[in-house]
Amino acid sequence: MTTRKHAVLGTGMVGKAIASKLVQLGQPTRMGSRTKGNAAAAEWAKGAGELAGEGSFGEVARDADVVWLALKGEHALGVVESIREELAGKVVLDLTNPLDFSKGFPPALSVMNDDSLGEQIQRAAPEARVVKTFNTLANTLMVDPQKLGEATDVFVAGESAEAKAVAVEVLKSFGHEAPIDMGGIAASRGLEAWLLLWTRLFGVFGTAEFNLKLVRAKRA
Amino acid sequence: MTTRKHAVLGTGMVGKAIASKLVQLGQPTRMGSRTKGNAAAAEWAKGAGELAGEGSFGEVARDADVVWLALKGEHALGVVESIREELAGKVVLDLTNPLDFSKGFPPALSVMNDDSLGEQIQRAAPEARVVKTFNTLANTLMVDPQKLGEATDVFVAGESAEAKAVAVEVLKSFGHEAPIDMGGIAASRGLEAWLLLWTRLFGVFGTAEFNLKLVRAKRA
Numbered sequence: 001m002t003t004r005k006h007a008v009l010g011t012g013m014v015g016k017a018i019a020s021k022l023v024q025l026g027q028p029t030r031m032g033s034r035t036k037g038n039a040a041a042a043e044w045a046k047g048a049g050e051l052a053g054e055g056s057f058g059e060v061a062r063d064a065d066v067v068w069l070a071l072k073g074e075h076a077l078g079v080v081e082s083i084r085e086e087l088a089g090k091v092v093l094d095l096t097n098p099l100d101f102s103k104g105f106p107p108a109l110s111v112m113n114d115d116s117l118g119e120q121i122q123r124a125a126p127e128a129r130v131v132k133t134f135n136t137l138a139n140t141l142m143v144d145p146q147k148l149g150e151a152t153d154v155f156v157a158g159e160s161a162e163a164k165a166v167a168v169e170v171l172k173s174f175g176h177e178a179p180i181d182m183g184g185i186a187a188s189r190g191l192e193a194w195l196l197l198w199t200r201l202f203g204v205f206g207t208a209e210f211n212l213k214l215v216r217a218k219r220a
Numbered sequence: 221m222t223t224r225k226h227a228v229l230g231t232g233m234v235g236k237a238i239a240s241k242l243v244q245l246g247q248p249t250r251m252g253s254r255t256k257g258n259a260a261a262a263e264w265a266k267g268a269g270e271l272a273g274e275g276s277f278g279e280v281a282r283d284a285d286v287v288w289l290a291l292k293g294e295h296a297l298g299v300v301e302s303i304r305e306e307l308a309g310k311v312v313l314d315l316t317n318p319l320d321f322s323k324g325f326p327p328a329l330s331v332m333n334d335d336s337l338g339e340q341i342q343r344a345a346p347e348a349r350v351v352k353t354f355n356t357l358a359n360t361l362m363v364d365p366q367k368l369g370e371a372t373d374v375f376v377a378g379e380s381a382e383a384k385a386v387a388v389e390v391l392k393s394f395g396h397e398a399p400i401d402m403g404g405i406a407a408s409r410g411l412e413a414w415l416l417l418w419t420r421l422f423g424v425f426g427t428a429e430f431n432l433k434l435v436r437a438k439r440a
Binding site for chain 2: 103106108109112113114141147148149150152180181182183187189190191193194196197198199200201203204205207209210211212213214215216217218219220
């Protein structure tokens with residue numbers, strides 16, 4: 001993979017999984033959080049070696065080529081609004097889902113149907129080149145899809161073909177053989193709606209380690 | 221498969237595909253429409269042989285053991301309300317989707333997130349034993365899943381375990397090896413939300429002949 005500077009915004013399990021994978025792949029990667037020196041980010045950076053660093057959301061975004069939004073849905077829009085200028089021109093990979101757990105599990109979505117969090121994020125940072133991706137599967141499978149034993153599907157959606165090409169290159173380097181290009185950022189509506197089925201399947205299967213494979217007819 | 225009397229409500233492609241498959245499998249099947257003698261229903265019945273018949277929605281539902289809702293989403297609730305008494309005690313297989321094409325393609329959903337058409341239908345006919353199923357794939361694949369060349373997934377959701385067992389038996393006889401039990405009828409929220417992704421995939425693939433296969437991790 002081409003070497004690029006990555007900023008991973010978010011210090012949770014998704015952020016750590018993505019950031020560690022990027023470092024393994026030889027990519028300079030900084031983890032971003034609200035405040036430089038955040039304990040979780042500092043601990044990750046310390047353990048992840050020379051290519052790893054950390055800083056505030058704005059700092060790490062400003063210096064990066066690719067910015068990953070590994071944030072809870074409820075926080076994502078506020079963070080993006082606060083660093084709108086730092087995101088201008090960047091490839092922004094939006095992994096978020098607008099999950100609303102206020103009525104328990106399974107969650108509802110806080111935006112959907114005729115809008116989506118992906119679109120809200122693109123509107124909040126109009127000069128960023130937002131690509132909705134990786135919101136459809138567990139973080140352990142984002143970085144290790146071979147666990148599934150066969151190829152499954154992941155997606156990219158966004159307005160910039162160039163940014164989607166970067167996303168596809170990164171996804172392939174993670175082991176995803178053929179990411180599906182869903183078109184513009186409005187396809188986030190479909191990719192986020194999947195969570196309404198995903199969360200119920202999680203309840204049925206008792207594990208998050210599953211993904212969908214789209215199978216097309218072999219004969220007419 | 222156990223022989224049961226089936227009523228298929230709807231004379232469109234879905235209704236015809238289901239009704240023809242049932243007759244092929246030796247099941248007495250009547251197609252229902254608004255008015256007995258409907259041209260499409262009569263033509264189907266004439267061509268489908270001795271086990272086939274037709275009649276009004278209420279007539280065919282009254283005499284059936286299993287009632288299939290192969291109706292457009294916008295009509296489904298009205299039809300169910302009009303034959304609420306005839307549906308009492310029946311296994312009602314709800315194949316509908318609340319698609320709203322008023323703003324073009326891809327459609328939005330007219331109900332979703334904290335409610336669903338499946339739940340509305342169950343509430344409209346409280347004594348019916350509604351099972352949401354087969355709303356997630358094209359009619360050609362409902363009745364001929366082998367076209368896909370490998371096993372893919374279909375679902376059942378509903379309050380009655382007995383009704384779901386009937387649905388699973390029928391789905392297996394159609395070639396679906398292992399329908400997934402999603403729990404109660406509220407799981408229709410997830411199964412119907414899938415259409416927001418399905419319709420966009422239809423646009424990308426240029427065919428309706430695809431289905432999802434859920435792949436679980438083979439190793440921890």
